[in-house]
Amino acid sequence: MSDTTLVLLGAGSSSRFGANVKKQWIYTDENPLWLYVAEHFESSAIFKKIIIVSSSEEIAAMKNFASYIYVEGGNSRQASLSNALEHVSSKYVLVSDIARCCIPSEMITRILGAKQEAACIVPVLAVSDTLYHNNQPINREEVKIIQTPQLSRTELLKEALQTETLFTDDSSAIASLGEKVHFVEGSVKAHKLTTREDLQKVTCLKSPSTKTLTGFGIDIHPFEKGKPMYLCGVAIDVDYGFKAHSDGDVAIHALIDALLGAAGMGDIGEIYPDTEETYAGADSKMLLSDTVKRIKSFGFEIGNIDITIMAQAPKLLPYKEEMKKTLASLLGIRQNFVNIKATTAEKLGFVGRKEGVTVHAVANLTYLNWKNI
Incomplete structure (x- = not known):
């Protein structure tokens, strides 16, 4: 039996996508994006549960596709994740965004394989460009681009989110407890779909079916x-x-x-x-x-x-x-x-x-x- 639950977050309004369609509902062949992502994770690892977080309206439609656990989101990423964690009883929880839709299987394997290393396992990318902060150059070797999915010890993540402080990701919440965060290699393929321009960077997606x-x-x-x-x-x-x-x-x-x-x-x-x-x-x-x-x-x-x-x-x-x-x-x-x-x-x-x-x-x-x- 797996000791890890997968949580996929997709309760956002897609306002930055700038189109009539919600990005989680664009189709790759005959699968909506959220289902494509869920099935990819399911084929890459074994999970105790798979939880999809979305709006109530979308959940009603999602249930026609697959028998996952569906949870209504909140008014922020953190609130949505907290809602999902109420349904998680496994030792570990792997959290990702549906919008990060082209995550290589080997990247998922690297994250899960490092679960003993720290309270939170995070995929990262190195920065290749010169960086400035407050008009001063900074050492890019000390800077990392953080990606999802992130693997956390469930009880610690639940504890970390019991605060008014809003965290942008799970690793920030875990680090606020003074717990160790371990980095593994991410992937440039795991690009997050935020705007329409990002569609050119998510190369794993097929054209929608012409049916x-x-x-x-x-x-x-x-x-x-x-x-x-x-x-x-x-x-x-x-x-x-x-x-x-x-x-x-x-x-x-x-x-x-x-x-x-x-x-x-x-x-x-x-x-x-x-x-x-x-x-x-x-x-x-x-x-x-x-x-x-x-x-x-x-x-x-x-x-x-x-x-x-x-x-x-x-x-x-x-x-x-x-x-x-x-x-x-x-x-x-x-x-x-x-x-x-x-x-x-x-x-x-x-x-x-x-x-x-x-x-x-x-x-x-x-x-x-x-x-x-």
């Missing part, structure tokens, strides 16, 4: 007198609308389900539940905009959509062009990638009796090609 992911959505709503009607975000000139918790835009609801289905992210009821007062009378266009933002942050691009509206009434032909324009704008795609079909139910069933409308939607997604951002 198309397809989702299907369906929604049904009965009519309600005296309520405004919206379909595909467009106001329809009739004296009745849809009975619903939100504004009842049945077409947008079906489309949201199709988008979430293609992304493997559940359904509209999970993300915008009709039991929450927040969404009472909600503008469905806002829900769609939020869904699009969410999908893009998780590494997807929208390809095309196809919607079929089955309605005996009202007549929708006069509104179709405006519907296409509205949806294209909300989705961030060209109009020609939005197709809307309207048909009747030949007077059959509840639709044929003019009691309501049903909508079917299909959406296609692809993985964001991060090499172009």
Whole structure:
């Protein structure tokens, strides 16, 4: 049985990455970055547990990929690590950042192999450039570039983090206790992905898969007198609308389900539940905009959509062009990638009796090609 737990930190907002996608969700082939990193560690060493630290929203999506232990992060790296350590009972803990995604296996082996040397084992790089501090040159032989992963004795790291002082890494926290820190050789390949420019330096990553992911959505709503009607975000000139918790835009609801289905992210009821007062009378266009933002942050691009509206009434032909324009704008795609079909139910069933409308939607997604951002 291994005496080491792996903790991978990825609860940051990726604000310095400067793109719509969160860096932990760029894809290498068909794997999001966080999963690629976790599986690489798993293939390089044996761990008692593997803990992934992220936001609650991301954890819900991560659970679809693999059965690791998932822990919600805090408002700082230190708070996130402290949350993870509550789940660590092994003698040692190896902590790394998901953003440091190209760590060679031999570097992991060097760190784990030195666990008896000190309370914290740290990979480092020598500095080759001339350095100045306060306008004075300093001896670069006395300076080191600190990397992760870092291996610590679990109880000491827990103790070290019980302070208001914020440490930038584990070795600083361990050193604050007066404990010994041991350095091992790091690797220039273990570059941390912080900004988009760093994508050129993480050479282990493959291009994302070109696979198309397809989702299907369906929604049904009965009519309600005296309520405004919206379909595909467009106001329809009739004296009745849809009975619903939100504004009842049945077409947008079906489309949201199709988008979430293609992304493997559940359904509209999970993300915008009709039991929450927040969404009472909600503008469905806002829900769609939020869904699009969410999908893009998780590494997807929208390809095309196809919607079929089955309605005996009202007549929708006069509104179709405006519907296409509205949806294209909300989705961030060209109009020609939005197709809307309207048909009747030949007077059959509840639709044929003019009691309501049903909508079917299909959406296609692809993985964001991060090499172009």
